[in-house]
Amino acid sequence: MPFNAIFSWIVKKRIHQIELFKKFPLEVQNELFQHLISTAAFTEFGLKYNFKDITSYEDFKAHVPLHEYNDLKPYIDRVIEGEQEILWPTETKWFAKSSGTTSSRSKLIPVTRESLEDCHYKGGKDLLSMYYNNYENRKLYNGKHLIVGGSAQVNYLSDDSYFGDLSAIIVKNLPWWAEIKRTPAREIALMSEWEEKIEKMAHSTIEEDVYIIAGVPSWTMVLAKRVLEITGKNTLKEVWPNLELYMHGGVSFEPYKEEFKRLIGFDDMHYVETYNASEGFFGIQDEENNPGMLLMLDYGIFFEFIPMEAYNGINSTQIISLEEVEIGKQYALVISTNGGLWRYIIGDTIVFTELLPYRFRISGRTKSFINTFGEEVIVENAERAVTMASRVTRAQVRDFHACPVYMENDKKGAHQWLIEFVNEPDNIEEFKKVVDATLREINSDYDAKRYKDMILEPPVFVVLPKGSFDQWLKTKNKLGGQNKIPRLANDREIAEQILSVVQVI
Structure with a gap:
């Protein structure tokens, strides 16, 4: 047969x-x-x-x-x-x-x-x-x-x-x-x-x-x-x-x-x-037109969830079962498995889009966000902004990493974006503006901090030469396969490491 x-x-x-x-x-x-x-x-x-x-x-x-x-x-x-x-x-x-x-x-x-x-x-x-x-x-x-x-x-x-x-x-x-x-x-x-x-x-x-x-x-x-x-x-x-x-x-x-x-x-x-x-x-897109x-x-996986507004790592006290989840709320994923992981916080966050059946999207990582100034930017926000900017400026992004620029002396805070293009945008200034505008549109906390540049100034973009992120991954013995560039960080450690091993355009 x-x-x-x-x-x-x-x-x-x-x-x-x-x-x-x-x-x-x-x-x-x-x-x-x-x-x-x-x-x-x-x-x-x-x-x-x-x-x-x-x-x-x-x-x-x-x-x-x-x-x-x-x-x-x-x-x-x-x-x-x-x-x-x-x-x-x-x-x-x-x-x-x-x-x-x-x-x-x-x-x-x-x-x-x-x-x-x-x-x-x-x-x-x-x-x-x-x-x-x-x-x-x-x-x-x-x-x-x-x-x-x-x-x-x-x-x-x-x-x-x-x-x-x-x-x-x-x-x-x-x-x-x-x-x-x-x-x-x-x-x-x-x-x-x-x-x-x-x-x-x-x-x-x-x-x-x-x-x-x-x-x-x-x-x-x-x-x-x-x-x-x-x-x-x-x-x-x-x-x-x-x-x-x-x-x-x-x-x-x-x-x-x-x-x-x-x-x-x-x-x-x-x-x-x-x-x-x-x-x-954990999940499969079972309907192609449904994201x-x-x-x-x-x-062989039993699921639990921690609402991100109550998230405190292993000290979290509000943990719920599948029966209690709600559409649109962000949850840290907790699993017990036939691999021997018990009440294990995997580090990913998800948002449910439907409850019968249970469908969801990945929204980010519990430790991958920027909230230095109360802006609460998550990976999902950043990816939507980059996607919109790429569409408007006909660019293709290979990868990116964003982190805070701290307030020093009389300087206000900002976000720094390290970005590597496959195809560079028609206009890099337009690309920056669309990223900023999209974040302001979809994230009210970010918008509030950007209001009249009172807390956050416009984001700063550093265009990296092609191969820069791979070069950094090599220094970590992480080049290849499923290893990923952290899209966001709430400190400058990764950004400083990347900038130290690449030559900025």
Whole structure:
């Protein structure tokens, strides 16, 4: 039986299950919660916090404290050293190097067989299931799936235990039905030197019949442009005539969307966003014309939420369940997972756009904002402003980082934007004005601080040479894959580091 026929059968079965958790979300989450608690009851963590006595969500909140990475790190370190049944009862031998930090010390997130199969792989299958369900008679399995994975060096802790980017762990453990359709070859996909990797990816895939591309927008764009340079073609559609789907995640797609449309070169291309982190696969854009992602409720992840107006890290006291969330409010995401993370504050913030079913958008990071002067600028604000300025001035932004300029002597405060363009704006002054005006329009706190320049003066833009952010990432050994430039910071530490290693235009 051909792959497409097999997958069509799988799709119908899975879509029925998805419809069930869309209709009965709270029941599905409660059943999953009970399963997690009972499964881990006799781990060291479960014994410490009396999981066997927990019968309700209220018990769970009363027994188990909130955790950030450093709170769980002593447990994780012991698992890395080979101890088992610490956080989760089954053997844990893989650890995902988290892309959620650009600091010199990375987080290593446990990846169990359950979290790999019932969460990460399930998410990939579900994305294709929803796509097949939305667009009948597709033949994606006739061609290749081009995966622009992370800087995928695998570091062995022992003969059968290793760590690396999540994409490396996924590639090394892919089921056969996915592996035979993936391109490029594994030895290229697992390369850690990104300049060489992009070159080899481009040369090795231009003759393939690619139907799907998946990857972080910034690196996918670099690959796409190199493919066009090598082939002499104007669009990716000329290189891969059957290309029809781009699956993206990691950062907002809005600042990249127009450039991707130009590079791909035809209107019937489909773009689907996912929210797949080292800690778990959380969301899929199930309706292409609806920007909200469906919260995936049966992946072995129990969700909690901290309203950002009450956020105080692990000392937060207002933590709510899915049943209590509201549309339009910003929440810090808290997860308990089949990977052994318990009441873990992941560091991302989301906003719900619908409640039946539960759909959301990513709004930023708990520690990625500017609020030095009470302006409360979040990542979502900044990305909307850059997208609008790019559209007005026909620019294409590669990346940016914004931070405060402190009040000194008689000087007022301001925001400094370090920005790297793929295509520079027609008028840089106009670009600056649109960013400022858009922020004032969508953020009343920022507007109040900018009123007559009384607290905040107009933003200051520093245009960086191409490759500047990559140069900084290299100094952190973070170049490649899912590693991201922090879009906002409430201090100048990252900005000063970047400016110290690049030559400003």
